[in-house]
Amino acid sequence: MKLLQYIIQRFVMYFLVLFIGITITFFLPRLMPSDPINNYISQVQARAGQSLSTEATQQLRDQLAELYGLKGDLFTQYTSYLARVARFDFGPSFTYYPEPVIDILMDALPWTAGLLITTTLLAWLIGNSIGLIAGYFNKRRWAGALEVVGIILYPIPYYILALVVILIFAYWLALFPLSPTFLPGPMSWSKTVSILYNSFLPALTLVLAGFGWNVLAMKALAVATKEDAYVQFARLKGTTDRTRMTNYVFRNAMLPQITALVLSLGFIFNGAIQTEVIFSYPGIGMTMRAAAGNGDYNLLYGSIILTIISVATAALVLDLIYPLFDPRIRLGG
Amino acid sequence: MASTHRMLRLLLLLSFVLSMMAGCAAPAAAPAPGEAAAPGGEVAMTEVGTPRNETLIVQTFDGKTNAPDNMNPLMSGYSIWRGFRELAWGYLWEMDTATGQSYPELAAELPTVLNDEYTQFEIKLKPGTYWSDGVELTADDVIYTLDTYFNNKDKLTYWGVSAITNYVKSYEKVDDYTVRIETVKPAYDFVTTLGVYTWGSAFNIVPKHVFEKVEDLAAFKNEYPVTLGAYTLKSYDPNGQWHLWERREDWDRSATAPLGEPAAKYVFYKNFGDEQTRTLAFIKNEYDVDTFMSPDSIAAAQAQNPNVHTFAASLPYHDMGDACSYGIIMNNLKAPLDKPEVRWALALSLDLPNVGTNSMSGQFKGSALPMPDTQITRPAFFEPLQEWLNELTLADGYKPYNPNFGADMVTKLTEMGMDPAQLPTGDAVTDNYGLGWWKADPVEAEKLMNSVGMFKGADGFYTMPDGSPWTLELVIPSDWNKVMQRVGFSIADSWTKAGFKVNARQVDNGEFGTVQSTNSLLQTMVNWTTSCVFNTNFVNNWRSWTAENLKPVDSSEQVIGNLNRIDNQVIFDKIAEASAMDMSQPEFLAAGQDVIKETIQNMYYINMMNIPTTIPTNETYWTNFPKQENPYAVPYTWWSSFKKILTNIEPAAQ
Numbered sequence: 001m002k003l004l005q006y007i008i009q010r011f012v013m014y015f016l017v018l019f020i021g022i023t024i025t026f027f028l029p030r031l032m033p034s035d036p037i038n039n040y041i042s043q044v045q046a047r048a049g050q051s052l053s054t055e056a057t058q059q060l061r062d063q064l065a066e067l068y069g070l071k072g073d074l075f076t077q078y079t080s081y082l083a084r085v086a087r088f089d090f091g092p093s094f095t096y097y098p099e100p101v102i103d104i105l106m107d108a109l110p111w112t113a114g115l116l117i118t119t120t121l122l123a124w125l126i127g128n129s130i131g132l133i134a135g136y137f138n139k140r141r142w143a144g145a146l147e148v149v150g151i152i153l154y155p156i157p158y159y160i161l162a163l164v165v166i167l168i169f170a171y172w173l174a175l176f177p178l179s180p181t182f183l184p185g186p187m188s189w190s191k192t193v194s195i196l197y198n199s200f201l202p203a204l205t206l207v208l209a210g211f212g213w214n215v216l217a218m219k220a221l222a223v224a225t226k227e228d229a230y231v232q233f234a235r236l237k238g239t240t241d242r243t244r245m246t247n248y249v250f251r252n253a254m255l256p257q258i259t260a261l262v263l264s265l266g267f268i269f270n271g272a273i274q275t276e277v278i279f280s281y282p283g284i285g286m287t288m289r290a291a292a293g294n295g296d297y298n299l300l301y302g303s304i305i306l307t308i309i310s311v312a313t314a315a316l317v318l319d320l321i322y323p324l325f326d327p328r329i330r331l332g333g
Numbered sequence: 334m335a336s337t338h339r340m341l342r343l344l345l346l347l348s349f350v351l352s353m354m355a356g357c358a359a360p361a362a363a364p365a366p367g368e369a370a371a372p373g374g375e376v377a378m379t380e381v382g383t384p385r386n387e388t389l390i391v392q393t394f395d396g397k398t399n400a401p402d403n404m405n406p407l408m409s410g411y412s413i414w415r416g417f418r419e420l421a422w423g424y425l426w427e428m429d430t431a432t433g434q435s436y437p438e439l440a441a442e443l444p445t446v447l448n449d450e451y452t453q454f455e456i457k458l459k460p461g462t463y464w465s466d467g468v469e470l471t472a473d474d475v476i477y478t479l480d481t482y483f484n485n486k487d488k489l490t491y492w493g494v495s496a497i498t499n500y501v502k503s504y505e506k507v508d509d510y511t512v513r514i515e516t517v518k519p520a521y522d523f524v525t526t527l528g529v530y531t532w533g534s535a536f537n538i539v540p541k542h543v544f545e546k547v548e549d550l551a552a553f554k555n556e557y558p559v560t561l562g563a564y565t566l567k568s569y570d571p572n573g574q575w576h577l578w579e580r581r582e583d584w585d586r587s588a589t590a591p592l593g594e595p596a597a598k599y600v601f602y603k604n605f606g607d608e609q610t611r612t613l614a615f616i617k618n619e620y621d622v623d624t625f626m627s628p629d630s631i632a633a634a635q636a637q638n639p640n641v642h643t644f645a646a647s648l649p650y651h652d653m654g655d656a657c658s659y660g661i662i663m664n665n666l667k668a669p670l671d672k673p674e675v676r677w678a679l680a681l682s683l684d685l686p687n688v689g690t691n692s693m694s695g696q697f698k699g700s701a702l703p704m705p706d707t708q709i710t711r712p713a714f715f716e717p718l719q720e721w722l723n724e725l726t727l728a729d730g731y732k733p734y735n736p737n738f739g740a741d742m743v744t745k746l747t748e749m750g751m752d753p754a755q756l757p758t759g760d761a762v763t764d765n766y767g768l769g770w771w772k773a774d775p776v777e778a779e780k781l782m783n784s785v786g787m788f789k790g791a792d793g794f795y796t797m798p799d800g801s802p803w804t805l806e807l808v809i810p811s812d813w814n815k816v817m818q819r820v821g822f823s824i825a826d827s828w829t830k831a832g833f834k835v836n837a838r839q840v841d842n843g844e845f846g847t848v849q850s851t852n853s854l855l856q857t858m859v860n861w862t863t864s865c866v867f868n869t870n871f872v873n874n875w876r877s878w879t880a881e882n883l884k885p886v887d888s889s890e891q892v893i894g895n896l897n898r899i900d901n902q903v904i905f906d907k908i909a910e911a912s913a914m915d916m917s918q919p920e921f922l923a924a925g926q927d928v929i930k931e932t933i934q935n936m937y938y939i940n941m942m943n944i945p946t947t948i949p950t951n952e953t954y955w956t957n958f959p960k961q962e963n964p965y966a967v968p969y970t971w972w973s974s975f976k977k978i979l980t981n982i983e984p985a986a987q
Binding site: 032033034035036038039040041042043044053054055056057058059060061063064066067093095096097098099104107108111163166167170171177178179180181182183184277278279280282286287290292293294295 | 499575
């Protein structure tokens with residue numbers, strides 16, 4: 001019964017968070033100091049003297065306001081927005097009018113998800129494995145060396161790390177392209193290979209940048225956990241190092257790491273702007289960045305709402321799976 | 334312990350697999366991009382499978398697009414910056430960017446004017462121009478396009494639709510190759526409005542036989558367009574990073590046939606990433622023409638690759654033929670900027686040699702007139718006004734013009750240790766650095782400020798006439814325009830040293846447009862918008878300098894066109910008169926010179942420098958790009974003049 005109550009509470013909270021987030025998303029872009037119509041008009045005016053006459057400018061302004069759905073009072077716009085969001089219809093992009101926002105997002109999402117889910121999981125797995133070993137055997141010299149890897153990589157700014165990787169693997173060794181060229185057409189074996197080949201460097205930098213923190217965090221947790229009474233008890237019972245490390249230390253130390261992992265997965269819909277810029281990698285990060293810069297409200301709504309939904313859903317999933325890992329929640333302890 | 338070793342081995346294995354995956358996955362059949370030829374004489378191929386020596390590769394002007402499949406030129410969101418105008422389209426009249434003169438492209442000749450009011454025109458089309466699907470271009474296409482503009486103006490968002498439907502009054506087909514058009518007002522700019530002015534046109538003629546079958550023109554993507562130009566779209570990246578164009582078999586029936594056969598069979602537009610990655614790719618010969626690479630990156634590329642070239646061999650190295658220039662827009666309505674003395678004080682406090690060396694390493698060209706100083710505008714406006722500029726005096730008798738600006742720049746750069754061989758000499762000094770600019774004279778600036786009751790306070794900064802503190806806001810682009818960002822910070826530094834307390838505020842590109850158009854938000858900003866004069870037709874950009882486009886000083890209503898907030902009846906009258914003048918007549922140029930004089934006397938706008946179009950070329954595969962010694966066109970790949978470049982470049986000897 002307590003478990004059911006727990007689940008219902010989480011779902012209520014989930015929908016409340018979504019409603020508040022979606023409402024804020026509607027009003028926030030309207031507080032931004034730019035708007036899509038001015039942006040387009042100023043671009044036209046800026047283009048080498050091809051200025052419109054006063055009448056033509058006014059006509060264009062009125063027409064865009066009408067087409068973009070920016071006429072009418074705010075409440076009408078808000079209710080219409082809620083109705084559309086419920087259908088995942090975010091309207092057309094203003095910058096790329098009349099391209100539907102959902103199409104733009106759906107084109108970008110697989111690239112972002114493919115890259116970031118893979119690299120987040122890899123960074124988590126490798127980082128936590130190294131951190132666990134380094135923490136469990138923290139008195140050994142080689143374990144210290146493993147920790148050094150994390151200490152060295154963690155503070156390097158991503159931009160520098162990416163440039164170093166590019167210089168080594170793409171410029172000097174020429175093993176990978178400096179910028180990817182993804183070929184169009186249906187999926188095939190050769191296309192899959194091409195995607196893996198072109199995505200390797202961005203993936204490598206994300207793993208390198210991500211796993212340092214996991215090493216340090218897991219190492220600290222493992223060092224503390226292995227001194228706990230139940231681990232000492234297991235040692236006295238004659239269990240092996242491997243059993244204690246994996247079954248006793250890791251299982252207890254991983255709870256905060258799982259929280260971090262799931263939330264990281266939720267945030268992947270923000271994209272990885274720096275990766276996309278440096279590696280010309282397609283994804284949602286640059287789309288969001290450009291939408292904010294251009295005052296493209298609809299595109300901004302769409303991408304932020306996806307992030308809100310994914311983070312809220314990740315938190316919900318986390319809440320729902322926590323009882324599996326932590327009996328104290330399951331048993332109401 | 335054994336288990337630990339197993340885990341370590343597992344990690345090592347994983348690393349090894351990841352490393353090997355790269356090697357295994359690398360396509361082995363084609364030589365790497367940039368290699369001249371593989372061993373055994375195999376021709377190098379591009380990433381998209383075209384022979385490298387037949388492919389001209391250029392960096393996209395817009396980076397990445399989110400609508401790569403949209404090739405419908407009737408909509409605002411179409412893929413405008415990656416070959417559509419340059420390779421795929423033709424216009425009634427094109428512009429020779431070397432001279433500023435229009436020449437017939439789809440039209441057989443310049444239009445015949447049918448009445449004295451200059452409102453009725455007859456256009457004769459050139460017979461024998463074919464769309465890429467084999468259908469001939471005729472008057473029906475022109476009439477259909479005009480019909481489409483007028484009948485769908487409420488849903489077509491391309492700005493040209495508004496422009497043309499407010500410009501054209503009526504039209505009719507005379508025969509298959511002849512159209513008559515009547516304009517709303519006298520239209521001395523008919524050729525550059527229905528044709529190309531600088532880089533593109535308001536009037537994109539569309540193929541009737543394709544578009545008339547489309548139910549919803551606004552939703553129509555026109556994904557692989559039927560083209561008028563010498564190329565067709567072969568392939569593109571759905572992610573918006575590249576487009577590949579292929580020369581038409583029947584290029585000699587295309588709109589650009591008279592220019593000759595384009596040298597490159599393929600033109601590949603690609604986004605090579607941020608500037609650091611682009612520089613590395615450029616060094617490795619992965620592409621041939623860049624867009625706006627910073628001087629530092631160009632120097633780095635040149636140090637590594639002797640085939641990387643700038644527009645000129647001596648300073649300032651780059652092409653300065655852009656239609657616009659960098660300057661400072663001021664809200665002339667907002668106190669204390671409503672006083673000409675304050676505006677002049679700002680101009681004289683702006684140490685342009687320092688700004689240009691600090692932000693551009695001396696790679697710029699000064700321009701005192703409110704337009705760029707180019708090979709086209711110089712004889713029309715700059716040279717005739719030199720005497721007037723030399724004699725120009727402010728109210729206190731001070732002469733602000735420095736005709737030795739170029740020589741001063743050379744001296745300054747010499748003193749800074751610049752290699753003399755890199756510096757211009759003789760006539761090249763004024764050709765490269767401009768005919769003159771304002772003196773950097775903070776002492777005179779202080780006199781002017783004092784004359785309107787503004788004195789420096791205890792902190793060394795000017796105060797308002799009532800003694801209250803004054804902070805001048807200078808809006809500059811954030812990193813979406815790094816060159817202007819650097820210039821903006823240098824200006825702020827220069828003004829601060831002269832006693833102006835400056836708040837340099839960086840804004841995103843969306844906010845930039847809002848600030849420039851909103852009186853209540855604008856004090857000063859670094860901008861290029863109001864200085865765009867490409868040829869003698871100065872009215873094209875300044876036609877919105879009218880009284881009706883002035884708004885109250887604290888208004889949040891959007892200003893149209895008159896971004897300098899000029900309130901000057903002489904200027905309004907001159908522009909109105911010039912709008913109804915034959916542009917080929919001396920009176921027209923005289924009117925333009927009068928507008929310029931009035932603008933300068935009141936210092937409504939502080940123009941600074943031509944936009945330095947830093948476009949390096951890599952001549953490993955292609956040569957004969959436009960250069961200072963052979964400026965047959967502006968060297969930009971995103972203007973329709975690129976058509977001329979394509980027929981002039983030559984394969985490099987391998």
